[in-house]
Amino acid sequence: MLEDKNPQKTSLAELGEFGLINHITKYFKVENTSTIKAVGDDAAVLDASEKQTLVTTDLLIEGVHFDLSYMPLKHLGYKAVMVNLSDVYAMNAVAEQITVSIAVSNRFPLEAIEELYAGIQLACNTYKVDLIGGDTTSSTKGILISVTAIGKANKEDVVYRNTAKETDLIVVSGDLGAAYLGLQVLEREKQVFKVNPQNQPDLDNYTYLIERQLKPEARKDIAGILKELEVKPTSMIDISDGLSSELFHICTQSKVGCKIYEDKLPLDPQVISACEEFELDSTMVALSGGEDYELLFTVPISNFDKIKGNPNFSIIGHITEENQGLQLITRANQEIELKAQGWNGLQNE
């Protein structure tokens, strides 16, 4: 809605780059004592004191990663931050700063950028993260956002991908596949809208799915929950490309195999009913859907009692020897080899 060239809108050219930066950043306030200097100099200045610093970055491009016809700009800003915070939390660290660079074509007025930054700001406020810098420029086509997130952790708390051990339990937070199905619902509504713009979609049955797609939340809470349980993961990764792909990262880097159980995959009831409606296999959706932003981690088998029954977690399998490969045990007790891109891979079985 913010895209049409309403003459009352403020053009970005009018405002200029520095005007835009000032305009955007004046409502952001610094939350973390480690942020010595945020926006306004050649570089931001941070103080990590005794801790280690975590850095991660992601690039979101219109037409590749998002479609503005159903992704409101505010949600886009929020999600761009979540995607990055999720990577910091996947190191068992606390996210404290972000930089945000954007490129926008002239078709966007200032008000569109304000919407985008309102989402970024909501994410910063909710997750106690400081915006410390960035770059704003024009693009020849569409909009793109590049976010870098910076976090902090005690050296001994950082959890890598390459340290899973044989017999470890494999655990996921939350549930899987909903964001992917949310995208399917939105895509379908877009097609319906093209044919009949008067159609009022009834999305009541898909609220959870759509929320998971449009407003994902990074699992900031997991580090604290695990600390309280006195559980330290042996390896951890966030689920952005789908469970199957993330299992491959952990197993390949840790030089181990794994067995996961189809009947243990956590699925929301809306996922199950939407899978029936779309004629999709819910296991495939859970394995390969992507954009869940849940955490996948391994813990020593001795932690079984602490994790079991905790509503935040599902134990979905365990780590095996490397030469056993990555196996999915189906409900019918068959072993199927997982492929890195579980979705495409398994379709070819």
Added chain:
Amino acid sequence: MLEDKNPQKTSLAELGEFGLINHITKYFKVENTSTIKAVGDDAAVLDASEKQTLVTTDLLIEGVHFDLSYMPLKHLGYKAVMVNLSDVYAMNAVAEQITVSIAVSNRFPLEAIEELYAGIQLACNTYKVDLIGGDTTSSTKGILISVTAIGKANKEDVVYRNTAKETDLIVVSGDLGAAYLGLQVLEREKQVFKVNPQNQPDLDNYTYLIERQLKPEARKDIAGILKELEVKPTSMIDISDGLSSELFHICTQSKVGCKIYEDKLPLDPQVISACEEFELDSTMVALSGGEDYELLFTVPISNFDKIKGNPNFSIIGHITEENQGLQLITRANQEIELKAQGWNGLQNE
């Protein structure tokens, strides 16, 4: 040259994102002890020990910031790193890590991306900087690069923009305006080539100008030179948008004015002769050309003897009271008020 779809080239789709990341990063080795974990996990891990961490980011977009018809991809990679390191050096800090995110359309084969990363790697090796992460994705149009640079400095060594004091001397490193003229030369040759592709351009008279445009070097050396002279700048900024714009940043943020002298602006002989040829005012080019990646800084007037006569530096003026504004003193001893965008601003005088 790397853009045509030669069937012997490797397509990016074939390689996949993770294949591409592995392919690109395997030749980068870690140089800094502060880099605990570089590429390969959710986030990179750094250890700043007692020091402060500096973070800066810049976004370069094809068609906005560069033109591949005369910017070779290797140079583009090198320059994208320089632009960011320059910001770290402008804080009087040492750059130690970078993240590089790229988005490329299908028209680029793997070999083009290799060229780009060869330039990034050359920059990393030359400047002792570690590549610690990034993102690679497809774009719907052209190529874009987002670089974040991270540096380190003792708290007491960090130099900001907002701390220039009245009577301070204003100093620049190197010379000004050459990169802008290099761009003019390259643009002219592009037009000539369009009319007559057989024409062999004779660029001997412009080698310095073209090098400054295509392969700028960030001033890593300045911090060491100043330390040896026992001079600590009171404020510092890098000259990316043109001297005039940077003076505005320092003066506005420090709440001071300045006087700079036309006859003190450092100009290379090639700049002077190219200005005659292109019928450009060399003072305007020095003030507003941009992309010089030299450092602009202020020092207490007591440092005059230490800076004067040093071949790396030119004293171009001094800081005044805020209410005096920003003034250029011409060779004819006239006072002209500087505008933030000196080039456009002064054209309107």
